Amino acid sequence: MKWNKILFCAVVLSVPFLSWPAQTETLPNQQSRMPDWNKPFKPFRIAGNIYYVGTNNLACYLITSPGGHILIDTALEESGPIVRANIEALGYKLKYIRIILSSHAHYDHVAGHADMKAATGAQVFATAPDAATLESGGAKGFFPLGNYKPVKVDRIIKDGEVVRLGSVALKAHVTAGHTEGNTTWTTTVEENGKKYDVVLVGSMSINDGVRLVNNPTWPGVADAYAKSFQTLKSLPCDIFLGPHAPFFDMEAKVTRLAEKPGVNPFIDPEGYRKYITNYEKNYTEQLQRERAGK
Numbered sequence: 687m688k689w690n691k692i693l694f695c696a697v698v699l700s701v702p703f704l705s706w707p708a709q710t711e712t713l714p715n716q717q718s719r720m721p722d723w724n725k726p727f728k729p730f731r732i733a734g735n736i737y738y739v740g741t742n743n744l745a746c747y748l749i750t751s752p753g754g755h756i757l758i759d760t761a762l763e764e765s766g767p768i769v770r771a772n773i774e775a776l777g778y779k780l781k782y783i784r785i786i787l788s789s790h791a792h793y794d795h796v797a798g799h800a801d802m803k804a805a806t807g808a809q810v811f812a813t814a815p816d817a818a819t820l821e822s823g824g825a826k827g828f829f830p831l832g833n834y835k836p837v838k839v840d841r842i843i844k845d846g847e848v849v850r851l852g853s854v855a856l857k858a859h860v861t862a863g864h865t866e867g868n869t870t871w872t873t874t875v876e877e878n879g880k881k882y883d884v885v886l887v888g889s890m891s892i893n894d895g896v897r898l899v900n901n902p903t904w905p906g907v908a909d910a911y912a913k914s915f916q917t918l919k920s921l922p923c924d925i926f927l928g929p930h931a932p933f934f935d936m937e938a939k940v941t942r943l944a945e946k947p948g949v950n951p952f953i954d955p956e957g958y959r960k961y962i963t964n965y966e967k968n969y970t971e972q973l974q975r976e977r978a979g980k
């Protein structure tokens with residue numbers, strides 16, 4: 687085998703092993719260099735009125751009601767055609783999307799906000815720190831990752847606030863650390879006459895290059911992460927979702943759902959607890975390494 691083939695195989699074969707749980711969120715300005723995260727994915731109903739409309743990796747959620755719809759995250763700018771087509775393929779109209787929310791204001795989740803706002807006429811709601819990042823097009827924040835089209839934020843959301851639209855109620859839990867305004871959203875859905883607690887968890891990874899100890903741009907970052915892990919542990923969770931599909935094993939669950947439609951694999955409280963445990967372990971280990979001066 688020639689060297690270039692060996693190198694190609696090594697790169698290709700290593701990808702699945704890098705995706706979990708050590709997935710961090712990229713380097714600056716890599717939108718067009720991330721084709722692996724921007725492949726079309728067939729939209730589907732997760733449970734109740736919650737639909738997956740994102741790409742193969744970058745999750746976007748449509749939460750529907752007769753009074754209008756809410757969209758959480760819009761992925762990359764180049765994801766726009768995929769996300770819009772997914773929403774329409776499910777039979778929903780863009781013009782009935784009234785509110786656009788975010789998991790957090792990094793470009794891989796919100797770079798599509800400006801175009802989606804223009805396409806739908808929706809209002810953008812965000813926590814105060816993430817609103818500053820959104821309005822600066824990714825420039826503001828303790829650790830800016832990459833730029834995107836700035837978008838005007840119409841309403842600031844506080845920790846614990848409930849966003850209501852028609853029959854939908856989504857509660858914001860600020861789980862700061864990954865960004866200052868990183869948000870975990872919770873709601874309930876009904877499925878076959880049963881109620882389920884849904885957690886759309888924020889990102890809890892630590893981007894490459896972020897220091898937890900003596901961080902000059904955010905001295906409180908380590909404490910923020912610690913508090914956020916406590917918040918996540920306090921949330922009841924039946925249905926576990928998050929901003930990157932591999933966080934909650936989306937593709938495998940879609941396969942299982944197709945094989946056994948009567949058992950909803952997205953009901954996964956254990957997966958949620960594992961997510962918290964994995965990322966808290968990463969956090970604790972980095973904190974210990976930094977404190978030891980390594």
Ligand SMILES: [Zn+2]
Pocket residue numbers: 711790792864889
């Ligand atoms: Zn991020």
